[in-house]
Amino acid sequence: xxxxxxxxxxxxxxxxxxxxxxxxxxxxxxxxxxxxxxxxxxxxxxxxxxxxxxxxxxxxxxxxxxxxxxxxxxxxxxxxxxxxxxxxxxxxxxxxxxxxxxxxxxxxxxxxxxxxxxxxxxxxxxxxxxxxxxxxxxxxxxxxxxxxxxxxxxxxxxxxxxxxxxxxxxxxxxxxxxxxxxxxxxxxxxxxxxxxxxxxxxxxxxxxxxxxxxxxxxxxxxxxxxxxxxxxxxxxxxxxxxxxxxxxxxxxxxxxxxxxxxxxxxxxxxxxxxxxxxxxxxxxxxxxxxxxxxx
Numbered sequence: 246x247x248x249x250x251x252x253x254x255x256x257x258x259x260x261x262x263x264x265x266x267x268x269x270x271x272x273x274x275x276x277x278x279x280x281x282x283x284x285x286x287x288x289x290x291x292x293x294x295x296x297x298x299x300x301x302x303x304x305x306x307x308x309x310x311x312x313x314x315x316x317x318x319x320x321x322x323x324x325x326x327x328x329x330x331x332x333x334x335x336x337x338x339x340x341x342x343x344x345x346x347x348x349x350x351x352x353x354x355x356x357x358x359x360x361x362x363x364x365x366x367x368x369x370x371x372x373x374x375x376x377x378x379x380x381x382x383x384x385x386x387x388x389x390x391x392x393x394x395x396x397x398x399x400x401x402x403x404x405x406x407x408x409x410x411x412x413x414x415x416x417x418x419x420x421x422x423x424x425x426x427x428x429x430x431x432x433x434x435x436x437x438x439x440x441x442x443x444x445x446x447x448x449x450x451x452x453x454x455x456x457x458x459x460x461x462x463x464x465x466x467x468x469x470x471x472x473x474x475x476x477x478x479x480x481x482x483x484x485x486x487x488x489x490x491x492x493x494x495x496x497x498x499x500x501x502x503x504x505x506x507x508x509x510x511x512x513x514x515x516x517x518x519x520x521x522x523x524x525x526x527x528x529x530x531x532x533x534x535x536x537x538x539x540x
Contacts, residue, residue, distance in 0.1 A: 273531070279524025286518050290341045293334030301335040301488040303327060310504050321506040324496060329506065333514050335488035340518070343404060344469035348462055350408040355415025362416065363423030364446075374420070380413040389472060393481040403482035407472055411465065418461060422454040429453075456533040464526030467519035474515050490515050 298317065305326030313321045320329040362373040380388070392406035426432060427450060435445045474491030476482030483489035485496075490511040497507030 273528050275524050276528025276531075279521045279528065282517060282521035283525050286337055286521060287341070289334060290338040293337050297328075297331035297334045299328035299331040301327065301331040302486045310500070312504075313506050320510050321504075323493070323507045324500060324504075329493070329510055332488040332493060333490070333511055336490045336493065336511065336514070337518075339483070339488055340470045340473065340490060341466075343400070343473045344466045347404050347407045347469050347473075348411060348465055350404075351411035352415050352458070352462065354408070354412040355417075356419050358412070359416040359419025360423065363420040363427070370420075373416070377413040377416050380409070381417070385410045386472060386475060389476060390479065390481060393476055398481045398484065400483045400487070403473060403476045406476070406481075407469060410472070411469070414461065414465075415458070418457060419454065422457060423450065426450045426453055460526055460530045460533060463529055464523055467522035467526075471515060471519050 298319070303326075305322070307326065308316065308318075308322055309324055309326040311318050311322040311326075313319065315321065318328050318330070320333070322328055323332075358373055358377070362370045362377075365373075383391075389403075389406040389410045392409055393403045396402035396405065429450075432445050432449050435449055440448075470490075473482055474489065474494070477487075477489045477491030478495045480495075483492055485492060493511035494508050494515075497504070497509075497511070501508045
């Protein structure tokens with residue numbers, strides 16, 4: 246009985262009993278594989294520039310179109326003689342930095358707008374959500390391309406266009422969670438105990454909103470990398486000589502039949518990083534689902 250008395254306030258203060266999310270993550274082979282692969286990409290983003298065998302932007306025309314393994318170039322060279330492995334390692338950090346910055350801005354803007362809609366009066370909620378619906382009505386990639394084209398081709402403009410595409414997703418998510426959690430039993434109990442509205446929001450509601458936000462962020466990392474590469478591919482994102490995977494695919498497509506390695510290896514990098522973070526996001530979603538925790 247003493248133990249139950251001690252545990253009761255802790256659970257009510259957090260809003261829900263703690264769940265062990267590590268067990269379903271470890272026992273899910275696809276999630277585990279995705280997590281290992283994602284960690285590899287994160288590690289290479291940190292140490293890649295230091296272990297790259299060549300300067301990723303160094304032009305070496307006498308050694309252009311070298312195949313994989315020829316003259317010390319593990320993955321070969323491109324049409325300008327640049328080492329493909331070095332460019333993929335540098336592009337890993339480049340892609341993850343872009344994704345983190347874009348999603349950070351989108352989450353900040355979306356959280357503020359979603360919170361205002363979820364906590365404000367009906368008129369404010371309707372106004373903000375109709376604006377959000379207007380952005381969500383467009384296909385994400387088409388909207389990003391339209392904004393980037395209007396602003397002009399550059400990495401900064403591409404990142405701004407991507408943030409414009411993603412903030413409505415987080416605004417909707419935050420608003421929906423607020424509308425549900427503000428009337429949860431533990432929130433009502435905190436109000437009855439004399440807690441202020443701000444304290445209930447910070448101490449009880451926001452911590453319980455983190456699960457779906459973390460899942461959405463994890464899955465969006467891969468999608469943001471893919472979108473950034475797509476914008477670079479059509480000339481609206483990063484510009485040469487940046488070691489961007491989309492630029493590498495765009496330049497290598499002209500030589501895909503004879504020099505297949507130029508386009509294949511950066512394409513595989515995009516495929517694997519998107520797959521890795523999607524698998525991790527799916528695993529986190531299942532682990533955070535309380536109905537699955539009972540199995």
